[in-house]
Amino acid sequence: MWNATAALLGLLTLAALPARAALQVNVTQGVTDPVPIAIVPFGRAVPADGGFDVAAVVQHDLESSGRFRAMQRAVMLSTPTSVAQVQAADWKAAGNDYVLIGRVSAPNANELDVDCDLINTLTGQRLGGKRFTATSASLRNAAHQVSDYVYEQILGVRGAFATRIAYVSVQGEAPNQHFQLIVADCDGESPRVILESTQPIMSPTWSADAQWLAYVSFENRLSAIYVQRVRTGERRQVSAYAGVNGAPAFSPDGTRLALTLSDPGGNLDLWLLNLATSALTRLTNDPAVDTEPAWSPDGQSIYFTSDRAGGPQIYRLEVANPKRIQRITFGSGYNARPRVSPDGMKIAFVSREGSNFRIGVQDLASGTVSVLTHGSLDESPSFAPNGATIIYSGRDGPIGTLQTVSVDGLVTQRLTSSQGELREPVWEPFAR
Amino acid sequence: MHKTVILWVAVIGASLLAGCSSHKPRNAAGAGTASSVPGDQSQAKGADMSSADSAAAASGAGVAGPSSPQLQNRSIYFDFDSSDIKSDYEALIAAHARYLASSPSTRVRLEGNTDERGSREYNIGLGERRAQAVRRALMLQGVADSQITTVSYGEERPAVTGHTEEAWSRNRRVDIVYLN
Numbered sequence: 192m193w194n195a196t197a198a199l200l201g202l203l204t205l206a207a208l209p210a211r212a213a214l215q216v217n218v219t220q221g222v223t224d225p226v227p228i229a230i231v232p233f234g235r236a237v238p239a240d241g242g243f244d245v246a247a248v249v250q251h252d253l254e255s256s257g258r259f260r261a262m263q264r265a266v267m268l269s270t271p272t273s274v275a276q277v278q279a280a281d282w283k284a285a286g287n288d289y290v291l292i293g294r295v296s297a298p299n300a301n302e303l304d305v306d307c308d309l310i311n312t313l314t315g316q317r318l319g320g321k322r323f324t325a326t327s328a329s330l331r332n333a334a335h336q337v338s339d340y341v342y343e344q345i346l347g348v349r350g351a352f353a354t355r356i357a358y359v360s361v362q363g364e365a366p367n368q369h370f371q372l373i374v375a376d377c378d379g380e381s382p383r384v385i386l387e388s389t390q391p392i393m394s395p396t397w398s399a400d401a402q403w404l405a406y407v408s409f410e411n412r413l414s415a416i417y418v419q420r421v422r423t424g425e426r427r428q429v430s431a432y433a434g435v436n437g438a439p440a441f442s443p444d445g446t447r448l449a450l451t452l453s454d455p456g457g458n459l460d461l462w463l464l465n466l467a468t469s470a471l472t473r474l475t476n477d478p479a480v481d482t483e484p485a486w487s488p489d490g491q492s493i494y495f496t497s498d499r500a501g502g503p504q505i506y507r508l509e510v511a512n513p514k515r516i517q518r519i520t521f522g523s524g525y526n527a528r529p530r531v532s533p534d535g536m537k538i539a540f541v542s543r544e545g546s547n548f549r550i551g552v553q554d555l556a557s558g559t560v561s562v563l564t565h566g567s568l569d570e571s572p573s574f575a576p577n578g579a580t581i582i583y584s585g586r587d588g589p590i591g592t593l594q595t596v597s598v599d600g601l602v603t604q605r606l607t608s609s610q611g612e613l614r615e616p617v618w619e620p621f622a623r
Numbered sequence: 624m625h626k627t628v629i630l631w632v633a634v635i636g637a638s639l640l641a642g643c644s645s646h647k648p649r650n651a652a653g654a655g656t657a658s659s660v661p662g663d664q665s666q667a668k669g670a671d672m673s674s675a676d677s678a679a680a681a682s683g684a685g686v687a688g689p690s691s692p693q694l695q696n697r698s699i700y701f702d703f704d705s706s707d708i709k710s711d712y713e714a715l716i717a718a719h720a721r722y723l724a725s726s727p728s729t730r731v732r733l734e735g736n737t738d739e740r741g742s743r744e745y746n747i748g749l750g751e752r753r754a755q756a757v758r759r760a761l762m763l764q765g766v767a768d769s770q771i772t773t774v775s776y777g778e779e780r781p782a783v784t785g786h787t788e789e790a791w792s793r794n795r796r797v798d799i800v801y802l803n
């Protein structure tokens with residue numbers, strides 16, 4: 192993306208494992224008609240698979256989506272691992288529309304193959320199947336890929352179970368707090384600390400190729416923006432101007448960063464930073480606060496927050512002609528921090544309802560707004576790469592937690608941490 | 624009663640320090656390393672006092688320095704979603720302005736903060752507005768631009784943890800931090 196030799200090594204990286212965030216599935220309403228499916232324990236490759244239970248992960252994934260209801264293992268009459276062994280009528284009689292079977296095998300010392308077959312119980316037909324290649328260390332990811340495959344085969348929407356999230360974890364009481372930037376699987380497993388500091392870390396954001404994170408760190412007491420390669424931890428400071436350096440957002444092609452800078456009088460405007468040349472181009476020039484830029488997927492527009500009309504509202508500018516600015520949100524007196532859905536058709540944002548801050552979604556074509564959440568301080572929405580779910584941070588009593596809600600508002604989940612507060616989740620895009 | 628005694632012990636201790644030690648900048652942390660513990664107020668303020676006093680002595684201004692009792696209040700509090708300085712704080716700002724105007728080598732950082740409500744980066748904008756409001760008030764009273772830096776922490780560095788109006792009102796603030 193740019194000259195990596197200029198990158199600094201993140202000095203605070205990979206220090207300690209964080210307290211694990213545990214997923215608590217909490218389907219508040221659920222869809223009225225979840226798909227009944229039997230996920231049969233997969234054939235094992237003893238001892239190469241290390242005893243890992245692929246089917247259990249797949250079952251957890253699919254159930255947590257709220258779109259599936261899985262048969263209990265205890266009442267399964269048989270545990271077929273090949274299509275020939277499946278008595279479709281029996282599974283149908285037990286109330287299942289589909290049966291998923293599979294096998295883990297070890298073709299050689301360093302490789303594991305995970306094969307799965309999906310069977311329609313009404314017709315007895317094999318709908319399809321797929322092989323995923325893994326190592327003993329990546330079996331969990333292979334299981335998530337099986338979940339993605341089943342989800343797409345049955346619902347027609349690409350699954351996002353094999354993606355990751357980044358978020359900020361904060362421990363300790365103010366004013367002595369400890370900040371960590373963490374990357375984990377989207378179910379909270381395998382968390383890895385990629386930066387920690389005694390000063391605030393905020394506004395993490397992924398590049399479209401999912402290789403880089405940009406974020407704001409106050410580690411030198413003043414704000415600065417860094418970009419960091421997630422896999423290696425190498426990083427460099429890209430913006431440390433006097434005043435505010437905030438709200439970074441990678442352009443879809445990865446060449447530029449939209450960001451917020453302040454002038455000497457403290458006024459915040461939007462700028463574009465060319466990551467190869469460090470050249471800055473001004474986007475807005477208004478005495479109001481302009482901040483929180485979010486690119487449309489085609490890279491032609493930027494949605495942002497501005498209080499040019501009094502309270503904060505969301506506006507859209509054209510990157511090629513940034514003087515063309517259109518107001519997008521009305522209604523609530525406080526609409527801020529937009530994020531654009533992967534298909535470019537919707538924005539999610541923070542909206543005030545009375546004294547509560549909640550996550551709203553606006554359909555851009557019709558202007559229709561739905562408020563999806565019910566908390567008092569919900570913030571930082573981020574779309575899953577398949578557009579089906581939004582992750583955000585909310586409060587559970589005094590504790591900040593990560594929560595998800597399906598874009599139809601029907602299915603919610605919660606990620607809690609054994610200690611500290613979790614905030615600013617950002618969902619990794621597809622493209623790894 | 625107790626507070627007064629402790630304060631004066633601190634002032635005398637600080638003056639002694641100022642008389643005999645060369646002061647090390649407080650924020651000597653190198654790039655990328657963990658900086659000093661945030662909010663370690665007792666230590667940080669002790670160090671600030673000693674150096675500011677030496678600056679005052681050097682300028683010979685005769686205006687009470689930051690260690691003086693009337694400059695111990697260093698936080699200006701704001702109403703929700705407002706960066707207007709309330710009249711309650713005019714005297715506080717005037718006292719700091721008098722000292723800073725008399726001691727041109729003394730520098731301060733104005734740290735703007737908000738409560739936890741609303742979106743984080745927008746709150747960075749609000750915190751910056753508050754810091755700028757205090758900066759303008761100081762400059763109107765003779766403090767030079769070069770003596771002031773501003774930073775906005777938005778809602779990221781609350782003074783107190785809590786989710787009540789009482790906690791929020793203590794977090795909507797600008798802190799005046801003496802740097803030398």
